[in-house]
Amino acid sequence: MSQQASTTVRTRIAPSPTGFLHLGTARTALYSWAYARHHGGQFVLRIEDTDLARSTQDSVEQILASMKWLGLEYDEGPIYQMQRLERYQAVVDQLIAEGKAYRCYCTPEQLESMKAAQDARGEKRRYDGTWRPEAGKELPAVPEGVQPVVRFKNPVDGDVTWNDLVKGPITINNREIDDLIIVRPDGVPTYNFAVVVDDWDMSITHVFRGDEHINNTPWQINIFHALGAKLPVFGHLPIILGDDGQKLSKRRGAVSVTAYEDDGYLPEAMLNYLSRLGWSHGDDELFSSEQMVSWFDGTHLSKSPSQWDPAKLEWVNGQYIKQIDEARLASLVSAQLAKRGIQAEAAQLQPMCALFKDRCATTVALADWLSMYFAAVTPSAEELTAHVTDTIKPALTALADKFAGIEWHKAAIQAAIKEVIGAHALKMPQLAIPVRVLVCGRAQTPSLDAVLELFSKEKVIERLRGA
Structure with missing residues (x-):
């Protein structure tokens, strides 16, 4: 890995495998990926797995699966921090040798006592420099017997200033921060140190991340300076708020x-929706990933939190459901039906998807509709009572008889229905709704002849005779 200043734009996403990839991290990954692609650069996936107590292989696999589903292809990675411990140790040794870091032997009890005394004096909690x-x-x-941590010798004077890609100029005085622990007693580096070494080694030029990291940035910038490394450009993205107005996170509602x-959303719809949570391109609501890449130059990023809106996501997904290739849509619905124990070939499902997709916002909703073609339906007692009355049952029997003698296509089905309506002096809804209830299990469907045509004739007749 080169430590030379890169002329190529290089971004990264660095999730911690302590749980699933949640929506905020997915948005950060999208922005990082789009920015790199816009500038003809490279996108790196790094797994920050130094939290040994909470990191799991299941989480790693879920992160990789999420990235694959979203189509956010990375040029390098996954790179695992725990495979880079020798590198971190070498940098720590260098900093200690140069007087830029030092070993601290304070025990946890001493640190707690230090905090308590500062609290009593009304002071800000900070390390008091005992071992500095x-x-x-x-x-x-x-x-004896105390395994030290390593602390970074943070400058005591001056300001840390950077021009944030999202927030604009930010300045924090060095007196606001103290000597950060950069290596734990077990030799594993802390986040703020490992991330700097990684971004340096990997020639990362632009860092997009959540604005909860703003307070970490001064430490990181000072470590970059101590290493003589070129700073990346930072862009701190506002949080995403859930329905309750609180931050959407792994621990709260995400x-x-x-x-x-699993719930039947399309990756391109998810990317489209996520992209608009903190970024815009005029009034454009629906656009492809390719369009986003062409537009995403790091401008027009919002400084304000965004609100997660499930209804808006569902609307966006519904628009994509209407537009995507029907063979692909049928394949996705086939997979949803398989989860219900229904085996249906995608080719068989294609005309069904074409008929019902305008009514559905997800592939789960489509599977809900199409299951009536493969599994028994159970009309509600209320609809049976309301629509399948003794008055209408003779017409239903007549329609079943009529269907038995026709070729099974839409025009013939429509003609048979009209003939029975005329013979029994009915209006279309008086016959069509009971037919829907018995055959489809619900009172509302698309055009009845088009719906019935996709059933086998035998199944329609069987369900009508069951009235």
Whole structure:
């Protein structure tokens, strides 16, 4: 991995495998990917797995599956931090040798006592520099049996300033931050240190991430400077709010990306919707990933939080359901039906999807409709009572008899229905609705002849005679 300043735009997404890939991280991945693609650059996937207590292989696999489903192809990776421990140690050794980091032997009890004393004095909690080496300072004796942490020797004066791609200029005084722990007692680096070494080694030029990381950025910038490394451009994205107005997160209301796949959403619809949560291109609502890449130059990013709107996502998905290739749509619906124990070939489903897709916002909704062609239907008692009356049953029997003698296509079905309506002096809804209830299990469907044509004649007759 090169540590030279890169002239190529390089972005990354670096999820922690402590749970599923949630929607906020997916949006960050999308923006990072689109920005790299817009500039002809490269997109890197890094797995930040140094939280040994909470990281799991299942989470890694879910993250990879989510990225694949969304179609966010990465040029490098996945790169795992736990496979880079030797590299982190080498950089730590360098910083210690240069007097830019030091070992701290404070015990957890001492640190708690330090915080309590600061609280009592009404001071901001911060490390008091007990083990920070300074000219002419005598350090305490190294205690036995205490495994040290390594702290970064943060500058005590001056400001940290950067021009954020989203927020604009941000300045934080160094006195607001203290000497960060960069290596734990077990030798595993902390987030703020590992991420700097990774971004340096991987020549990352632009970092998109959630604005909860703003407070980490001054430490990271100071570590970049200590290493003599070129700073990436930072873009801190506003949070996504859930229905309750609180931050959408792994711990509060967020749903995994793959759950939306299970629920019948299309990846291109999800990308379209996610892209608009914090970025816009004029008044455009619906656009392809290719269009987004051509437009996404890092401008027009919102500084304000966005509200997750399930109804809007459903609307967007419904628009894509109407537009996608029907062979692909039928294949997706076939998979949804298979989860219900219904085996149906995509070729058989294609004309059904074409008929019902305008009524459906998800492939699950389509499967709900199409299951009537393959599994028994159970009309509600209320609809049977309301529509399948003793008055109408003779006409239903006559229609079943009529159907038995015709060729099974839409025109003949329509002619048979009209003939029975005329013979029994009925209006179309008086016969059509009971037929729908018995055959389809519901009172409302698309055009009745088109719906019936896709059933086998035998099944329609059987359900009508069951009245």
